[in-house]
Amino acid sequence: MGMRGVLGVGLVGALLSGCAGTATYERDAAPTSAEASADRQQTDAEGTPVDTALTLAPPTADTVTVTDWDAIRARLDVPDMTSEDPITDRNAFWERVRTEAVTLTAGELSAQASRLELDAGFTRDDVDWEAHWTGPDGPGWVLGMRPDLDMSLVEQATRDGLLPQDARIDGRLVIANGARSGEWAEAGELVEGEPEATYLRRGCSPLRDALGPDATVEDQDALLAKHDIAALDALRQYAVTFAGDTATAHLGQGRDDLQARAALGDDWPRTGPIGWPDAFGDSTANPGAGSIELTVRNEVAATGVTLNGELPFAVCNEVTPMEEPTGL
Structure with a gap:
């Protein structure tokens, strides 16, 4: 594309924040394959990222955006990338995202990338997808974490102030200012498949x-x-x-x-x-x-x-x- 990269400023600039150093956290034992499979089934039961996001968007929301990081990783040939991969590989991925994908968000965890890397044991690379909404009752969001992530790390990060104190954890979801109203469900009928990014507006x-x-x-x-x-x-x-x-x-x-x-x-x-x-x-x-x-x-x-x-x-x-x- 002729203009690709020329306008690489603004929103996606936050995607390039690097992080380095030696982590100070300790990971619990990884879930067994059976546990990971059960987690994936539970997540899949909720439907696509768009379906799940629209069940959580408040009735007063004006817009809802969904960015499927897993779909983008798959197209860019790193489908299994997580925070456990080398940081150079992860930074290379985010550099490609900057000019090769429409994301509609810089990533809710991008602003705290360095602190999460050092102190939390998980990063934006462990987010499968995320959604954001706007409206008169304020903005909100939901993160869909990868199925085999130890969610106790996310709970600890919330207690440590690395995530908003009012964020709540529901299975593999981290939710801020969301409510299971279902009033956005009809809008979801407009969307087919599982796109990389989705913008919905009333x-x-x-x-x-x-x-x-x-x-x-x-x-x-x-x-x-x-x-x-x-x-x-x-x-x-x-x-x-x-x-x-x-x-x-x-x-x-x-x-x-x-x-x-x-x-x-x-x-x-x-x-x-x-x-x-x-x-x-x-x-x-x-x-x-x-x-x-x-x-x-x-x-x-x-x-x-x-x-x-x-x-x-x-x-x-x-x-x-x-x-x-x-x-x-």
């Missing part, structure tokens, strides 16, 4: 927000001259999934506006230093599946555009006139 993006903070009246007018946004159907919720250099926008079946929503990207203006034209390339509507297939041009740009809601296909079907600059 509602649509107002056109002004989707165009980006630097958009001008001229930008909006030029777009509206080619596309009748008011004629689009209402959008109640949507999901975007990522796997390698492809992405899929899931808007739901039975829509008559998929072609029109996909076409918006062809004329979407560049309104800032990083935007839609940098993040995504070709788009193809799939009405039967209720989705739009997208090519990822740059992983870092795609991450930022998605998290900011600057997605043409997700715009609301209402247009609010922009105020002309006064020059004052």
Whole structure:
């Protein structure tokens, strides 16, 4: 990809924090193969990472993101990597993640990478997947730890203040500000398979927000001259999934506006230093599946555009006139 690595700043910078030294903890005996198998069955019984995350997202959450580190490790040919692997190998993996994967998070444990390495006995390399949500009741998250990790290490880290004191442990899950409400379950029906990263949002993006903070009246007018946004159907919720250099926008079946929503990207203006034209390339509507297939041009740009809601296909079907600059 031509732009890969050019925009490697911001969110994923935290993924590069290294850690070294001799650990001061002692690991308990590793679980037997039978115990590990039982743990995996218990985890699998909860469903996919997306399914599990959506059972924990609070009813008031606006967005939910899920990053499947295990899926990314598998594609990058290190499926069994854990904190017990050499640190040079682990740092090499995170360096590749920076430019070869859309992750939607820098990793909840990345900020404490060095302390966890030295004092806890586990690191971000022991997280199989993680989810984050935002909303009026505050942010929250859940970590899905690897099945054969000694969870007493995680419990001790919480007592030692390496994890939030209000984080609770439920089997292999570490949860902060989560509640098993199940009110997000319907959104999970939009997602198929087990993608590397998933972004789910309730509602649509107002056109002004989707165009980006630097958009001008001229930008909006030029777009509206080619596309009748008011004629689009209402959008109640949507999901975007990522796997390698492809992405899929899931808007739901039975829509008559998929072609029109996909076409918006062809004329979407560049309104800032990083935007839609940098993040995504070709788009193809799939009405039967209720989705739009997208090519990822740059992983870092795609991450930022998605998290900011600057997605043409997700715009609301209402247009609010922009105020002309006064020059004052």
